Amino acid sequence: MFQFLKKKFSNLRLNVKISLYYSIVLLIFCTVFFMFFTTTVKYNQEYNEIIKSATIASSFSIDFKKDFDYKMYRIIIGSKEFYDEDPYKDIEEAQAIAEKLQASSWSKGNVERAQAIQKYLLNLKKHVRKIEDNLKETGHYDENITILYNDIHVVTSLIQDTILEYIYYETMEMENVRAAMEVEMLKNMELMVIMVIAMILVGLFIAIFISNSISRPVKELSFITNQVAQGDLTVRSHIKNGAELKILSDSLNIMIEKLSDLIETVKKEQSNLRETEIKLLQEQINPHFLYNTLDTIIWLAESGKQDDVVEVVGSLSKYFRTSLSKGKDLVTLKDEETHVCSYLQIQKIRYGDILEYEIDLPKELSLCRIPKITLQPLVENALYHGIKNKRTKGKIKLIGRMENDKVIIKVTDNGLGMTPDRLKQVLESMQRKSENEKESYGLYNVNERIRMIFGPDYGLSLQSTYEVGTEVTVCLPKVIKEDN
Structure with a gap:
């Protein structure tokens, strides 16, 4: 019983x-x-x-x-x-x-x-x-x-x-x-x-039981993601208990399988578009990011912050679902916004003392098509190369609008910014692939995919002022999602 x-x-x-x-x-x-x-x-x-x-x-x-x-x-x-x-x-x-x-x-x-x-x-x-x-x-x-x-x-x-x-x-x-x-x-x-x-004894027992029911599966997931980070794509999660954690486990297994399939696809298909897309997907579905996030969940669970655990696990589960997007190359701007929100909600728990964000994407743009995982790398750059380097509290803004039948999305931050020389280097790296420029590698991938899908009239533009901040502008055609 x-x-x-x-x-x-x-x-x-x-x-x-x-x-x-x-x-x-x-x-x-x-x-x-x-x-x-x-x-x-x-x-x-x-x-x-x-x-x-x-x-x-x-x-x-x-x-x-x-x-x-x-x-x-x-x-x-x-x-x-x-x-x-x-x-x-x-x-x-x-x-x-x-x-x-x-x-x-x-x-x-x-x-x-x-x-x-x-x-x-x-x-x-x-x-x-x-x-x-x-x-x-x-x-x-x-x-x-x-x-x-x-x-x-x-x-x-x-x-x-x-x-x-x-x-x-x-x-x-x-x-x-x-x-x-x-x-x-x-x-x-x-x-x-x-x-x-x-009542105190029962409360302690239930609290320990709840904490263990969260931390043990999370530790298992952390171990699996660590194995994936080391290149072992044969591992699988076998968590059967816990509604959210089971979803996360299934999503992780799907991610590993997708990742393995995508790696095989990269070997078979040498087109620039698919190569760029696969590498970007591999970059964004980063086991190290997941590993750090799961460590955060373990810490929150052991600290008794169950509400934060629920929020992080829910955001992480939603992050993976929107990342996979059922294998589609183009998603709606609404889905992309959900993906970015999930990422920022997780990072807000980790960097709440230095991070604020604001998202303003009009509803009339919600059905517009956009290459999946376009905005998240830009937000990630703003956080890691802008806000964190400034070492004070900063804010990331994501604002969209229509201009002459074009969808314009601006990602701005009030972080450290770039000197004129550094800005010139990054702009040059956006135009050609450079394995040594890790900071601009995500910008290159996003820009290249947009240009290959929609043409050379679209892509990214960049402005930055040292100790003031950086603004990345995404220019896309107005392509509305067709009804299924």
Whole structure:
């Protein structure tokens, strides 16, 4: 089962793996929070109920017995009229409080005490009614005094004592709830600590697993590209797991096969156009560039920068797809722009502290035809011979427009530029092949291919000023891609 899940996980895309990792961490966190929250709410509700019950009990006057006994005494001796004092009102108010106590009581014992208070109040009402009846006639003073001392005083004492007992037991219940809540909270804290530790361990395990699932295949790809760089075109990648890395592996195998086929083609076909094109393709699909890029991916993966890994791997995969272009010699300007963007995105990760770029190719030019891998060598020259040599932050611009039915594309940089003598040497090298001029070899290849495909009226032009920058202009005819 574990192997099955491991295989399924390995085949997921990088962004899905990272999203799954954060989802698991979030789920564990939410579970801990939910348990802590529900426990707190539960005991808080119980505590509030007890507080409410105790508050109602406290509304029962603590001087009820003294006040009621004194009121009845004054009525009996005649200092106050019965109906002016209205003892029934005091009893009814006490009955209303007793009903609330019975409804809100937390414990069974206090429910019974609230019921007992109601019974005592009913008895008290009967004794008061007896005194009321006696007061309507004369000669019952002694009897009323006896009822006051033997009945009313006893009943009010029972009521007062029962109320005090009610408050005492509600307070005890409050303490029990507090103690239970404290114990439960300690248990939850222990559980939370355990779950947090588990979350950290699971997070570390998943992070290591994700890192290994990226770095191991990348190391294999790095080894293969190193072999290719040494001239061994028989090696092949056998990566089967990981969506992006499998695509990259397949693309690398296709690249090696294409590269091998192209080398064989170069041996068979000696035309200048094909020779120049094959050498340029070999130059641009550079295993050393791929090797350096894969080293960058390994470093990013080991540093935990998964988002940058996803971006570099995606750009590299797109770079190879557009480089191959299904074997076509001419591609759309849109495809060429995609190829350059992929290259610059990769280089932006590597040289982000010194590199900025801007691409402005109008949509109306997107279907125009251009020899594949025309712009990337120009951008590469701008980076390696312009921006890097200046050793300060620079910017590469790629801007296109239409002029008199011609497509004009300018690649400019604000790098080191060239002295007049150096500019003259490069312009001369663009016109004739020179193996010693590596800096201008790419310019020669691009210029020669354009001239051979479209004629001598088209090609490259170059302007450069030392410590200001360089501008390469590509001139092409307006050839629109035909619908398939």
